[in-house]
Amino acid sequence: MTAAIAKRLTLTNAFWIGALIFSFVLAANARGWLPRWATKYPRKWNIPVKQTITDFMNWLVETATFGLFTFQELTRGIAWLLEWPLAFATSLLSSGFLQGQGSDAVQILPPLTWIAVLVVIVAIGKYARDWKLAAFVGACFGYLAVFGQWNSAMVTLSSIVITVPFGVAGGLLIGIGGYRWPWFERAVTPVLDLMQTVPVFAYLIPVLFLFGFGPVAAMIATIIYAMPPMVRITMLALKQVPGEISDFGHMAGCTKRQLMWKVLVPSATPGLMVGVNQVIMLSLNMVIIASMIGAGGLGYDVLTSLRRLNIGAGLEAGIAIVVLAIALDRLSQAFVHRPPPVHIDPSQNYLQRHPWFVTCIAVIVGTGLVGLVAAPVQSYPEALQITTASFWEDLVKAINVNFFDQLEAVKTAVLLNVLVPVKRFLLGLPWGWTILLVTLAAWQIGGWRIALLSVVLSGFIVVTGQWPKAMITVYLCGVSVMFAALIGIPLGIAAAQNARLGRVIQGFIDTLQTLPSFVYLIPVVMLFRVGDFSAMIAVILYALAPAVRYTAHGIGRIDPSLIEAGVVSGCTKRQLLWKVKLPLALPEIMLGINQTIMLALSMLVITALVGTRDLGQEVYIALTKADTGRGLVAGLSIAFIAIIADRMIAAGARKARARLGLPEH
Amino acid sequence: MSSLSRIKTALVGAVALAGLAAGGQALAAESKDPIKLTLHDWTGQLITTKLMGEVLKRGGYNIEYVQADYIAQFAGLKTGDLHVAMEIWETTGRDAMDEATKTGKVVNLGETGMQAIEEWWYPLYMKEKCPGLPDWKALNDCAEAFSTPETAPRGRYLGGPVTWGGFDDERAEALELDYEVVHAGTDAALFAELESAYQRKAPILLWVYAPHWAPAKFKGEWVDFPAYTAECYQDPKWGSNPDMAHDCGKPRGPIWKVSWAGLEKKWPGAHKAIKAFTVSNDEMANMIVEVDLNGKKLDDVVSAWIGQNEKRWRTWIGK
Numbered sequence: 001m002t003a004a005i006a007k008r009l010t011l012t013n014a015f016w017i018g019a020l021i022f023s024f025v026l027a028a029n030a031r032g033w034l035p036r037w038a039t040k041y042p043r044k045w046n047i048p049v050k051q052t053i054t055d056f057m058n059w060l061v062e063t064a065t066f067g068l069f070t071f072q073e074l075t076r077g078i079a080w081l082l083e084w085p086l087a088f089a090t091s092l093l094s095s096g097f098l099q100g101q102g103s104d105a106v107q108i109l110p111p112l113t114w115i116a117v118l119v120v121i122v123a124i125g126k127y128a129r130d131w132k133l134a135a136f137v138g139a140c141f142g143y144l145a146v147f148g149q150w151n152s153a154m155v156t157l158s159s160i161v162i163t164v165p166f167g168v169a170g171g172l173l174i175g176i177g178g179y180r181w182p183w184f185e186r187a188v189t190p191v192l193d194l195m196q197t198v199p200v201f202a203y204l205i206p207v208l209f210l211f212g213f214g215p216v217a218a219m220i221a222t223i224i225y226a227m228p229p230m231v232r233i234t235m236l237a238l239k240q241v242p243g244e245i246s247d248f249g250h251m252a253g254c255t256k257r258q259l260m261w262k263v264l265v266p267s268a269t270p271g272l273m274v275g276v277n278q279v280i281m282l283s284l285n286m287v288i289i290a291s292m293i294g295a296g297g298l299g300y301d302v303l304t305s306l307r308r309l310n311i312g313a314g315l316e317a318g319i320a321i322v323v324l325a326i327a328l329d330r331l332s333q334a335f336v337h338r339p340p341p342v343h344i345d346p347s348q349n350y351l352q353r354h355p356w357f358v359t360c361i362a363v364i365v366g367t368g369l370v371g372l373v374a375a376p377v378q379s380y381p382e383a384l385q386i387t388t389a390s391f392w393e394d395l396v397k398a399i400n401v402n403f404f405d406q407l408e409a410v411k412t413a414v415l416l417n418v419l420v421p422v423k424r425f426l427l428g429l430p431w432g433w434t435i436l437l438v439t440l441a442a443w444q445i446g447g448w449r450i451a452l453l454s455v456v457l458s459g460f461i462v463v464t465g466q467w468p469k470a471m472i473t474v475y476l477c478g479v480s481v482m483f484a485a486l487i488g489i490p491l492g493i494a495a496a497q498n499a500r501l502g503r504v505i506q507g508f509i510d511t512l513q514t515l516p517s518f519v520y521l522i523p524v525v526m527l528f529r530v531g532d533f534s535a536m537i538a539v540i541l542y543a544l545a546p547a548v549r550y551t552a553h554g555i556g557r558i559d560p561s562l563i564e565a566g567v568v569s570g571c572t573k574r575q576l577l578w579k580v581k582l583p584l585a586l587p588e589i590m591l592g593i594n595q596t597i598m599l600a601l602s603m604l605v606i607t608a609l610v611g612t613r614d615l616g617q618e619v620y621i622a623l624t625k626a627d628t629g630r631g632l633v634a635g636l637s638i639a640f641i642a643i644i645a646d647r648m649i650a651a652g653a654r655k656a657r658a659r660l661g662l663p664e665h
Numbered sequence: 666m667s668s669l670s671r672i673k674t675a676l677v678g679a680v681a682l683a684g685l686a687a688g689g690q691a692l693a694a695e696s697k698d699p700i701k702l703t704l705h706d707w708t709g710q711l712i713t714t715k716l717m718g719e720v721l722k723r724g725g726y727n728i729e730y731v732q733a734d735y736i737a738q739f740a741g742l743k744t745g746d747l748h749v750a751m752e753i754w755e756t757t758g759r760d761a762m763d764e765a766t767k768t769g770k771v772v773n774l775g776e777t778g779m780q781a782i783e784e785w786w787y788p789l790y791m792k793e794k795c796p797g798l799p800d801w802k803a804l805n806d807c808a809e810a811f812s813t814p815e816t817a818p819r820g821r822y823l824g825g826p827v828t829w830g831g832f833d834d835e836r837a838e839a840l841e842l843d844y845e846v847v848h849a850g851t852d853a854a855l856f857a858e859l860e861s862a863y864q865r866k867a868p869i870l871l872w873v874y875a876p877h878w879a880p881a882k883f884k885g886e887w888v889d890f891p892a893y894t895a896e897c898y899q900d901p902k903w904g905s906n907p908d909m910a911h912d913c914g915k916p917r918g919p920i921w922k923v924s925w926a927g928l929e930k931k932w933p934g935a936h937k938a939i940k941a942f943t944v945s946n947d948e949m950a951n952m953i954v955e956v957d958l959n960g961k962k963l964d965d966v967v968s969a970w971i972g973q974n975e976k977r978w979r980t981w982i983g984k
Contacts, residue, residue, distance in 0.1 A: 530854050624735075
């Protein structure tokens with residue numbers, strides 16, 4: 001029996017080695033051997049999906065109607081409804097309450113003073129956990145004031161505090177739907193995949209058409225982007241509520257609604273808060289893109305500073321986004337782990353029972369009144385602001401002037417030895433052969449379902465005429481993921497072995513993930529010029545985080561008794577790592593790589609800004625030409641590449657887990 | 666009269682008074698709704714728009730600035746969500762503008778007075794390595810001097826984003842230039858490379874446009890190609906290469922103002938003022954330098970211009 005399996009394994013291995021060698025030969029010679037249509041899909045075979053989508057969009061915007069009102073009136077109505085809370089938050093935090101419109105508007109009530117916002121946020125920190133957290137978030141907001149980012153940060157914050165509740169509530173409701181009705185979950189899962197993988201640029205234009213210009217459209221795009229993890233986590237968290245708890249609910253005679261809202265949702269809260277945290281982080285990721293369509297705030301500052309090549313100012317505004325993200329993240333995490341409320345003595349008066357709430361109100365009103373006469377209380381005085389912008393500029397200049405030649409040598413070596421050969425290989429393969437290999441691999445790893453899926457999805461890419469661009473996408477993304485894994489997995493191992501180092505690495509990757517990539521894209525271009533190499537560096541920096549995180553997590557959660565067993569049987573440290581820890585953590589590491597691929601693909605649209613020629617560029621061109629169909633087709637192609645990779649790796653991880661006898665997730 | 670409507674009347678009166686006080690003589694017949702002007706992300710456009718906005722405010726109009734993407738804004742201009750866009754460049758925005766004006770929902774309000782220049786550009790220190798410049802025929806002699814390790818022995822020319830068009834690949838081929846055309850994805854990336862090369866006095870040849878801060882900050886020149894004519898782009902026979910078009914320089918063209926078609930009816934006076942608005946390239950270049958290089962606040966630069974040119978803009982708003 002085992003011998004038969006071993007034989008089959010070697011047979012498949014032999015097949016793959018043979019196929020690989022044949023592919024190399026084929027890639028080099030296909031142009032000469034095969035008819036032209038096999039290497040280059042003819043344009044006249046294209047199916048005009050782009051035009052169909054564009055026409056459909058025009059119909060939707062201009063003629064679609066429900067009888068009583070048109071489709072556009074419906075979406076505009078939604079936009080109008082969303083505008084109220086957003087306008088309120090903006091008034092409260094940044095512009096003040098206004099009477100009238102435009103430049104005729106008169107301020108009737110000033111916004112919260114900076115001191116008031118600071119005190120409230122510190123109070124929330126103390127309420128959520130302790131003084132340490134309070135001091136930390138206080139310092140974060142202090143940075144915003146001292147570095148002159150306050151006004152923009154408040155604009156960004158006001159859109160976040162409205163977007164996040166909508167994203168969370170929407171995600172929760174859809175998630176509950178998916179939990180209750182299995183058919184709904186099946187229907188919603190592919191939609192979620194698309195929402196997470198179709199680049200935002202691709203649906204920005206339709207959103208603008210339907211919801212009009214301004215912050216609301218930006219908010220809706222942000223919700224579309226940030227909601228999917230909340231839906232997924234809700235479904236997962238509800239399923240993981242122990243059966244005893246829901247049984248108890250039934251026994252207590254709960255109605256269906258009571259069971260959901262009074263029993264299941266509260267017991268799933270810790271899981272749900274992870275989703276909230278994801279919504280916050282992803283919303284802040286969108287800040288730059290949202291600012292392109294009218295959200296303003298910090299994202300706009302980053303964009304304009306970098307357009308005038310003011311790297312330092314761009315970095316400071318970018319750090320402000322990071323600081324905001326980290327402060328909100330730590331607060332939301334603290335709320336998850338908050339101890340249950342203690343019993344409060346009812347004989348105390350309102351002031352004694354709610355000391356923080358009362359203090360905050362007092363500070364808000366007090367500083368508001370003082371602020372009317374003393375400007376420094378209303379807004380942080382400009383004279384006390386500091387900036388380090390020139391330092392960063394000088395730093396980049398120094399590196400540029402002194403180390404350019406060395407950097408250039410590294411770049412040329414990587415370019416000639418890795419990037420160019422991989423690109424030639426992928427572009428040289430006939431499309432039919434590539435699809436065949438991918439499908440075979442999918443079939444071997446995950447069975448006929450995944451094989452069928454990859455035929456259909458890659459077929460879509462071919463018939464819409466996107467194949468060469470898709471291959472450039474795969475090449476750029478593949479090489480970047482490889483480097484990200486080579487850097488990220490060792491970092492993850494290091495983080496898992498040493499707690500203090502782990503914290504440092506954690507902070508580093510948190511920063512990398514929330515810092516808008518535009519901030520480091522421009523210095524990278526200055527040092528490495530426009531081209532694929534710069535794009536690759538930007539993708540690696542952005543996509544590194546999950547490789548590190550999942551590796552650390554995978555090694556951290558290995559059953560200690562297994563490691564014990566390794567130590568007892570006399571493993572050296574090295575053997576322990578290679579023979580025990582890494583194999584056991586493999587499924588997690590694979591999931592980390594999977595996430596790295598997703599992030600790398602989502603970054604391609606940004607790297608289009610430094611002149612790559614892949615699907616990301618196609619999406620970007622479509623955006624600047626306001627061509628809905630072209631953008632969506634290219635966006636879908638990116639999503640399909642992501643989905644094929646995701647399904648295959650997930651199936652592989654499942655197999656690995658089964659082989660190792662580890663529990664399912 | 667109920668007390669509520671009395672309050673309303675009082676409010677309306679107060680608003681009208683405020684408008685009068687701010688604007689001198691507001692035209693009573695015109696709408697007090699805010700006119701929405703779009704802001705993009707480059708300094709010149711922000712200045713042009715704020716100039717227009719300030720002038721309109723002084724004419725008694727209600728103004729609102731809205732952040733919007735350069736091309737995506739046409740969707741809003743068509744529906745009337747947005748009203749005025751002050752800078753549509755002949756060279757980069759023509760297609761989108763034509764597409765929009767064809768629908769009849771967007772109208773062209775004429776030139777801003779500024780002329781867009783776009784051409785191949787090199788820093789002045791490259792003249793030492795390539796004395797024949799700015800004549801384009803010298804480019805081939807210096808291809809090696811303009812090369813990088815990836816392109817050597819061919820020269821490297823850094824073009825604008827693919828979306829800007831510009832026919833640089835065709836130009837290099839038609840004029841038989843030994844240059845590889847590389848496209849930057851955004852103008853930030855374009856000028857990042859220029860800044861980097863300038864710091865090291867390294868060779869660079871790239872697409873620069875004006876009005877912009879770069880030609881003011883960096884000393885350099887435009888390459889002298891055979892002057893653009895319409896035939897050069899359409900007729901292969903024209904010019905040095907008998908088989909290919911585009912064997913000449915890039916067209917220079919005006920920067921246009923456009924608006925929502927309903928503007929004229931709703932705010933006729935503002936429509937007139939926007940049509941009348943003009944500034945020159947030099948004026949604009951000076952203001953851009955003040956903001957981007959000398960670090961002055963944009964609003965201060967705008968109000969300085971308003972203060973110095975009162976006579977001029979008074980005629981635009983007809984007072």
